[in-house]
Amino acid sequence: METAVQSLVSGVLTGALYAMIGVGLTVVFGVMRIINLAHGEMVMLGMFGAYFGLELLGLDPFVSVVVWAPVMFAAGALIHRLLLRRIIPGGELNTLLYTAGLSLLVANLALFVWTGDYRTINLPYAALPLRPFGIAVPIPLAIAFGIAVLVTGALWLFLGRTDLGRAVRATSQNAEAAVLMGIDVERVATFTFGLGTALAGVAGVLLAPSLYLYPTVGEILVVKCFVIVVLGGLGSVPGAIAGGILLGLVESFGAVYVSMAWKDGIGFLLFLLVLLYRPSGLFGVGKA
Amino acid sequence: MRRALPWLGLGAAAVAVPLVVRNPFFLHLCILVAMWTLLGAAWNVLGGFAGQVSFGHASLFGIGAYVTIMLYLKAGIAPWWGIPVSGAAAAVVSLPIGLLTFRLRGPYFSLSTLAVAELVRLVALNWESVTNGPVGFLITDLPPVRILGRAVNWEAKEPFYLTIAVLAVAGLASTAWLRRSRLGAYLAAIREDEDAAEAVGVDTVRAKVLTLALSAFLAGCGGGFYAFYFRYVDPDAVLAITLSMEMVFIAMVGGLGTVGGPLIGAVFLIAIGETVRARFEVGHLIFYGLFMMLVIRFMPEGIWGRARRLLQRRAAAGAAAPGGLDGAA
Numbered sequence: 001m002e003t004a005v006q007s008l009v010s011g012v013l014t015g016a017l018y019a020m021i022g023v024g025l026t027v028v029f030g031v032m033r034i035i036n037l038a039h040g041e042m043v044m045l046g047m048f049g050a051y052f053g054l055e056l057l058g059l060d061p062f063v064s065v066v067v068w069a070p071v072m073f074a075a076g077a078l079i080h081r082l083l084l085r086r087i088i089p090g091g092e093l094n095t096l097l098y099t100a101g102l103s104l105l106v107a108n109l110a111l112f113v114w115t116g117d118y119r120t121i122n123l124p125y126a127a128l129p130l131r132p133f134g135i136a137v138p139i140p141l142a143i144a145f146g147i148a149v150l151v152t153g154a155l156w157l158f159l160g161r162t163d164l165g166r167a168v169r170a171t172s173q174n175a176e177a178a179v180l181m182g183i184d185v186e187r188v189a190t191f192t193f194g195l196g197t198a199l200a201g202v203a204g205v206l207l208a209p210s211l212y213l214y215p216t217v218g219e220i221l222v223v224k225c226f227v228i229v230v231l232g233g234l235g236s237v238p239g240a241i242a243g244g245i246l247l248g249l250v251e252s253f254g255a256v257y258v259s260m261a262w263k264d265g266i267g268f269l270l271f272l273l274v275l276l277y278r279p280s281g282l283f284g285v286g287k288a
Numbered sequence: 289m290r291r292a293l294p295w296l297g298l299g300a301a302a303v304a305v306p307l308v309v310r311n312p313f314f315l316h317l318c319i320l321v322a323m324w325t326l327l328g329a330a331w332n333v334l335g336g337f338a339g340q341v342s343f344g345h346a347s348l349f350g351i352g353a354y355v356t357i358m359l360y361l362k363a364g365i366a367p368w369w370g371i372p373v374s375g376a377a378a379a380v381v382s383l384p385i386g387l388l389t390f391r392l393r394g395p396y397f398s399l400s401t402l403a404v405a406e407l408v409r410l411v412a413l414n415w416e417s418v419t420n421g422p423v424g425f426l427i428t429d430l431p432p433v434r435i436l437g438r439a440v441n442w443e444a445k446e447p448f449y450l451t452i453a454v455l456a457v458a459g460l461a462s463t464a465w466l467r468r469s470r471l472g473a474y475l476a477a478i479r480e481d482e483d484a485a486e487a488v489g490v491d492t493v494r495a496k497v498l499t500l501a502l503s504a505f506l507a508g509c510g511g512g513f514y515a516f517y518f519r520y521v522d523p524d525a526v527l528a529i530t531l532s533m534e535m536v537f538i539a540m541v542g543g544l545g546t547v548g549g550p551l552i553g554a555v556f557l558i559a560i561g562e563t564v565r566a567r568f569e570v571g572h573l574i575f576y577g578l579f580m581m582l583v584i585r586f587m588p589e590g591i592w593g594r595a596r597r598l599l600q601r602r603a604a605a606g607a608a609a610p611g612g613l614d615g616a617a
Contacts, residue, residue, distance in 0.1 A: 033396045083581070090588060095340050096395055096582045097540060100343070104533055104577030112571055219529055223406055226399045267411040268403040275392055275400050 006135055007097020007252045012140045015248020016148045017203050021221065022228035022240035024199030030172035030235035032088060040101040040222030042197045044110065045214045046204020046229060048074060051121055061121060061209050062143050063070070063281040064067045068205050069198050074195025080190045103218065110215035119213040126209065140209035147206055151199070152241060159237065168192055174233060228270040240280070293459045302453040306446045315445040317562065319517065321554045321609025322449070322456040323510055328538030328550030328557075329508035333466060335536065336545035338499050339479030340390075341398045344405030346531035348378040348504045350412065352511025353526040357425045360515075366431050368451065371512035378508025379501040386497040393482065402529075409527040424522025428516070448517045455513060456551075459506045462545045468500065471494040471495060479545070507535075530573065537576050541583050552591050 019269060025039045049068045059067070079102075087098045126139040146265035159165040171178040171188045179185050211217070228247050234237025249268055254266040302322070309315050309324050355377045355499040356370035365373070412419045430442045440447050443509065466472045474495040477485035486492050515521050535555060541556050542549030560579065564571040587594050 008466070035399070062331065086585060093339065093393055094584055094588060096341060096398060098581055100533060100536065101577045101580030101584065104530075104573055105581065106577075108571070108577065112574060114566060121399075223402055226402065230399065252408075261414045262410065265407055265414075268407050268410075270526035271399060271403050272388070272407075275396060276388055277402075279392060279396060 002134065004253075007225060007256045008249070009137060010136050010141075010251035011249035012245060013137070013145045013248070014094055014252065015245035016145045016152075016203040017160065017207055017244075018224065018228055018248050019241040019244025020148045020203040020246045021200055022223050022232065024154065024196040024203070026130050026198075026229045026232070026235055026237060026240040027168065027172070027192055027228070028196035030237075031168060031175075032084075032095075033091075034084065034088065034099065034193075035226075035234075036196070036217075037096065037099040037195070038106060039200050039225055040218030040220070041054075041103050041106040041110075042072065042076070042200035042218075043204035043207070043221050044107065044215060045075075046206075047208040047211070047217065048110065048114065048204075048215075049201065050205040050208035051119055051213055054121055061123070061140075061205055062147065065147065065202055065205050069202050070199030073194040073198035075194075075201075075205070077190050077194035078249055079197070081198050082195035083188070084193065085189075103222070107216050107218055108184050114215055116216070117284055121209045123209055138210065144206035144210065148203070151202060152288070155195075156237070164188075168195075187283055203249035224264075224267065230271055231274055231278075231282055236281060239281050246282075247278055295457065295464070295496075298460075299454065299457045302457050303450060305453065306449055312445050314377075315356070315449055317558055319445060319449050319452055320558050321514060321551075322452040322518075324534070324538055324554035324557055325456045325551045326452070326459040326506055326513075327510045327535050328508055328542060328553050329456075329463050330503045330510060331535035332539040332542075332545065332550055333463055333506065334496075334499055334503040336539050336543075336549070337463070337466065337472060337479065338475040338496055340496060340500075341536070342401040342503075343393075343532050343536070344401030344408075345535045346529065347405040347408035348382060348507040348512070349511040349531060350408065350521075350523070350527035351378045351381055352508030353515040353551060354412065354419065354511075355508070356426075356512035357427060357515040357519075357521045361425055362425060366433075367516035371455070371516065374512030374515075375505040375509035377490060378504040378511065382500045382504035383497060384531075386500040387493070390493050390496045390500075395431070405527070405529065405532060409523055409529055410611075412523040412527055418543070419523075422523060424513075424520065427519035427612070430519075448513075451516070452513050456507055459509075459599050460551065462502065462506070463550075467547060469500060481599060494524040502530050504580075517605075534576065537580055539590075539592060540580055543593035543596075544588075546592045549590050556591075556601045586591075 009221055021039070021043055024037060028036055028039075033039075048067055049071070050061035050064055053064040054061055071211070083102070084095065084098070087095050087242070123140060129136040129138045130142065131137070159169055163204045167178065167188050169182045170181065171185050171192075175185055178188070210239060224247065228243040229240050230243070231246055232243030250267055250270060255263040258266060260283065303305060305318055306315060309318060327345070330348075331342065333407045352374035355374040356367050359365040359370045360367050385404055389397055389404065390399050415421075425520055433440045450566070466475075474485065474490045474492075477488070477490055477550050478492050480493060484490055512527060514526060519524075538550055538553030538557050542551065542553030556579070557576070561572040564575055583590065589597065
């Protein structure tokens with residue numbers, strides 16, 4: 001019983017961070033129909049941002065979110081403005097291949113500059129896990145969970161209550177109609193890409209104290225990211241949140257009850273099954 | 289027969305390379321170019337001709353490599369017999385994969401291939417009793433063989449080069465055949481508009497599954513050759529995502545859906561790879577990524593595609609001039 005509760009807790013904690021990465025990918029897909037294969041690399045950049053913030057400036061990773069969120073937003077907006085915007089008219093396969101190239105470029109530049117060494121972030125206040133009711137809760141993951149919930153909640157309010165947020169959702173539902181309603185779809189697209197990149201980057205910053213850091217970590221993260229958004233339905237924000245938590249749970253229960261080595265495999269199998277039988281997502285809200 | 293002539297010529301030219309290239313290192317580069325041409329052609333059949341972008345071709349390559357090396361080490365079947373068996377094995381494995389994943393379209397198909405490839409890699413990594421897990425397999429020595437009364441020297445590059453050159457030319461020829469065939473016409477229709485293709489009665493799933501099988505056969509042969517030449521197979525070496533990306537790079541840079549593109553792409557891949565690798569270990573992948581982005585931005589039809597268009601335009605201009613089009617204009 002205690003193992004089950006433990007798996008549940010760690011699954012939900014990791015799942016919230018997965019959800020955040022997934023939301024970033026899914027809003028970009030919704031607005032631009034781009035599947036960004038370089039999304040995992042944006043998470044990786046966030047992780048290294050947190051690492052160097054701590055090493056060079058002594059900045060606590062969780063505080064450095066304030067710095068990295070706008071930086072990653074700007075980076076994403078620039079990538080869209082300068083690079084992707086001209087590729088998008090060429091069709092979805094071109095953008096898919098283009099972001100694949102971008103992912104290779106970024107990951108291997110990072111590998112070149114920072115080498116393939118595994119790095120860790122050790123926070124003095126996080127050496128021992130909290131133990132409420134005998135369940136181990138690692139402190140960095142708990143803080144990251146809290147921030148992820150806050151950010152996702154803020155995003156939810158933003159998309160639901162502000163003009164810009166509504167413009168994003170309108171473009172996502174029907175870009176042509178959005179243009180007719182006077183929305184500057186190009187600007188919305190640039191903004192959304194920045195937003196998606198910022199979400200990935202912040203998730204990376206938050207994950208950094210809990211994972212090993214290495215430049216090609218994005219490779220595995222991006223695959224997980226697809227699992228998440230496909231589980232929830234591509235283009236759907238609530239779907240991505242649910243998909244993230246679901247994947248977190250599947251992995252943590254899989255690691256305990258099946259085997260550690262196969263825990264990623266279970267996620268991929270689930271992914272294939274959902275793609276085949278419910279391509280619009282488990283909740284039937286996505287756009288297949 | 290007339291159509292086969294250029295291919296026989298190309299084959300003869302390819303086989304004659306070792307007469308000119310004596311330096312083992314340069315011959316090694318020729319081997320790599322031929323191997324990647326084969327792999328690029330394999331990817332291009334599916335990605336270029338049928339427009340189905342796969343990010344998982346490393347799995348077919350890897351299956352081929354494992355089949356050849358395991359047949360040799362466990363059953364004593366020589367690698368050169370293992371290569372075609374590898375191709376057949378990859379083609380057979382591709383059938384259920386294709387029947388499942390081709391129910392998806394466009395980017396969804398691409399994502400599913402990524403997941404399949406990761407699953408295959410995890411199986412190779414964790415099914416230790418069969419695959420030796422992360423340790424993999426190593427061939428220490430190849431069986432002695434006599435051709436025309438002379439023993440083949442397995443330390444030289446020539447026997448390997450001849451094997452892969454024949455395979456690569458056959459691979460390119462099979463894509464040329466595919467393009468002219470009925471199946472090729474179906475694929476073009478699917479690539480341009482899948483719904484329209486279905487509406488005029490093309491069995492799209494069947495056409496795609498057959499094409500994947502051909503693609504898998506070529507990739508599997510490439511994998512078999514890899515095991516034969518490098519004599520070492522483990523999950524990182526033959527099932528990494530990077531391998532799939534390199535096949536994409538070759539087809540993309542050379543020209544999607546062209547017959548000669550993979551050869552050009554492979555030359556570029558090896559040229560960039562070797563130039564950069566001499567200076568730093570992983571730098572070549574940076575340039576692969578950069579090149580892919582540049583090509584898609586400025587030359588989406590690839591180098592071969594662009595060259596062919598320029599030639600055709602020149603030919604058209606040359607043919608038009610004496611005809612007196614000027615007067616009409």
